[in-house]
Amino acid sequence: MANLVTITESMCKGCALCADACPKNILEMAKDRVNNKGYHPATCINMAACTACAICAKMCPDSAIRVERDA
Amino acid sequence: MAVVYEKSRGLTDNPLTYCPGCSHGIVHKLVAETLVELDILEKTIAVAPVGCSVLAYEFFNCDGIQAAHGRAPAVAAGIKRTNTDKIVFTYQGDGDLASIGTAEIIHSAHRGDNITVIFINNAIYGMTGGQMAPTTLIGQKTSTSPYGRKEEQAGRPLLVSEMMAPIPNAVYIERTSVHDVANINKTKKAIKKAFENQINNKGFSMVEILASCPIGWNVSPVDGNKFIKEGLMPYYPLGVYKDEGGEN
Ligand SMILES: Cc1ncc(C[n+]2csc(CCOP(=O)(O)OP(=O)(O)O)c2C)c(N)n1
Ligand code: SF4
Ligand code: SF4
Secondary structure (H helix, E strand, C coil): CCCEEEECHHHCCCCCHHHHHCCCCCEEECCCCCCCCCCCCEEECCHHHCCCCCHHHHHCCCCCEEEEECC | CEEEECCCCCECCCCCCCCCCCHHHHHHHHHHHHHHHCCCHHHEEEEECCCHHHHHHHHECCEEEECCCCCHHHHHHHHHHHCCCCEEEEEEEHHHHHHHCHHHHHHHHHHCCCCEEEEEECCCECCCCCECCCCCCECCCECCECCCECHHHHCCCCCHHHHHCCCCCEEEEEEEECCCHHHHHHHHHHHHHHHHHHHCCCCEEEEEEECCCHHHHCCCHHHHHHHHHHHHHHHCCCEEEEECCCCC
């Protein structure tokens, strides 16, 4: 099992601060869809590389990201 | 699976009304997490300002009230003096605290009100459409300084922490930033100290937080955080301007 980043898409405003902050560069704005607010939501493109550092979640102004570590 | 980070229960479920990438959301989280960690959420009263954070009492999961423009410290002083067992904080922008509310913040510190002030300095009036604030940088373009702020016209940006620190009854004054996670962590420590001072009856504490207003600055959220570092920080040095509260 890998670590887990869960992005509540309905809370995301597509600001990309999480993607910019992620040291592993595994977050992107999903260009193939928009959420209920009309933004391209953030999405994780390589969960296996996540170290559960939670830098993305701390950066998110809208508390849209939850991070869990594989114990 | 162990949860490393999730939305704080110090925030309500109401969606934040701030623009994408606005620093207000980051500072809201830090205040909320602090209230939970210090176990004071149930007895805290927030005083919201006029500005984009006018609805802050809808977002903090504690009691709250909203004050007339700039008057939050006066309202907070009244609440604290009549409810000494409560924890009272103001949450104010620079248009609110450093312009129309300059008198209130100075006299609150002079009286040594035992309150906590969270001061968001984004160098602009966000809510009303990005007008020049007393904190706007020289050369910075806003809707009321389209060619950039000129010193001969508007003077230099007001250095609030430097102005407040010499006030005898101000106990703790620190300036921080939230442009990256290292600085977000430092800001949280400062906010925690500002609340601990109040819990321990030490008196007036203020944290000035350099913040981004991507919409008012007309930049992307990522570039907004860069501008905090490269634009604001050289003029507004981070650091502890006063700490007479000692250890908590
Ligand atoms: C007495 C009064 N004067 C002026 C206004 C208009 N006004 C609303 S918000 C604001 C400035 C807010 O700027 P700031 O405190 O920097 O907060 P921000 O919106 O940037 O978070 C002004 C001048 C008002 N609502 N009431
Ligand atoms: S920081 Fe938050 S709001 Fe911004 S893109 Fe990432 S998940 Fe969405
Ligand atoms: S106008 Fe500026 S301060 Fe107001 S919510 Fe938008 S980004 Fe934040």
